[in-house]
Amino acid sequence: MVAVKTIGILGAGKLGITLAQLARKAGYKVYVAGSGDPEKIALSVQVLAPGAHAVRSKDAARISDIVVLAMPLGKYRKIPVDTLEGKLVVDAMNHWWEVDGPRDDLLSSDMSSSEAMQEFLPNSRVVKALNHMGYHDLHDEARPATMPGRKAIAVAGDVQADIDTVSQIINALGFDPLYIGVLSTGRALEPGHPAFGADENKTALLQLVSR
């Protein structure tokens, strides 16, 4: 398990900024990257996620202990593959027709989008998490473990140590982690499946995943 102090977030949109807010509240050092010049997102990051830093995606990837992909899936080719070598990468992206266009143009149909990201990042370790809950639910529902009614975030991945690391982060962000299986099982969390959009506690989420 990696002792994570620094989280890099690739994507400065609705999801990226929400995750940056949660990560700051949890006490992590946070580096957020949009596309290209960090100047473009500096003010948004400063106002919406105080304490987080706006950087280039290469720098976010280099500096951080763990990197979260929170950009439109359609832009995945801009991910700095080399810099992410050897890193643990959390894929929080979804195929979103409205932004990304037809899925077949982007990904092969026989795998989950996170498996495709693992293929694209052959020398990184990809874990799928934080993709199924809407960004406003992420914002509204984060709460300490001591508070009742905590919601769950599903995690799918191949390496136990990585799953532990990501689970610990999810816990720190304010959710109960729910391990559901190897990376390919993450398909159950994607659009069109019952767990997609789930804003549920652990028991209910498990039921949706197994449906």
Next chain:
Amino acid sequence: MKKTTTSTPYLFGLDSFGDLATDSHSKLMSHAASIRLVIDEAVLADKLGVDIIALGEHHREEFAISSPEMVLSAIASKTKNIKLASGVTVLSSDDPVRVYERFATLDAVSGGRAQVILGRGSFTESFPLFGYDLRDYEELFEEKVELFSKLLTEKPITWEGTHTQSLDKADIFPKTESGRLATYVGVGGSPNSVVRAAAYDFPLVLAIIGGSPDRFAPYVDLYKRAAEQFDHTPHPVGMHSPGFIADTDEQAIELAFPLFKEAMDKVGESRGWQPMTKQHFMNEVKGGSMYVGSPETVAKKIAKSMKAVGAERFDLVYGFGPMKASDRYRMIELYGKEVIPRVRELLAGE
């Protein structure tokens, strides 16, 4: 958040996408009849003193309005005071010059009551329909909003376009009487869009359609700080959320839930999310962004949200889902006669 005094001119609007309504026999009305219904509703809203009617452009079976400004023009000829807005005009898949011309025309017809709310829209049917590539989603909007901001100067413009036409000292008509067409940007929560609105000195309308409204307060802060960075005076910010008003809370919830569910599920089907549960609906009604209940309940919720967000304009999306025309009519009456005066009272009582 800095608050201005009680003299703040709060504005209240009604928004529709032209959802197909149902008649007294619960039969779905035609597109044509639903458009005429919206015109009648806007006439009623004007009589009741509602400040704005905003009609959104959609290109889907369940919505009758694809050309808001045509409907607004008809409304213009039958009303006196109500402002006539689009909500939104999907600029990315339109021609900025034509958008300007159409709304400047509406402005002339209505004696200066036209408002354009530019947006990227959350639906994308218009892209293939008008021959645009979704892959250019971001660039199309960026370029067109820049061209549009130049058109608003109402001076001849020279422009070199990538996704748009090139213009050589082109002068566009009609000119408006005020010298500037009222133009807003509608944003759904993308920080970049908020900064862009501030950069172009456009007032902002936030579409808050789910979750707690107070999480948008930082976006208003962002808008104001970005405006200052660009040396603009920030404009008042508006918000837009769906709702339904009936005489009692129970009645409103009972009527609205199946209709909201039908409308949401229809969208969810194509986007891969699950059908709406009663619990989800009730969460939105209690702490989220659906303004459903009696006039008192809805008024309190609107006032609370406007304060939390820092909004000075509130647009209520009405007639969500295949709703009975008579229920829509009643809702507009309650909104105009009871809710708006009560919200003003609540906001003034601070």
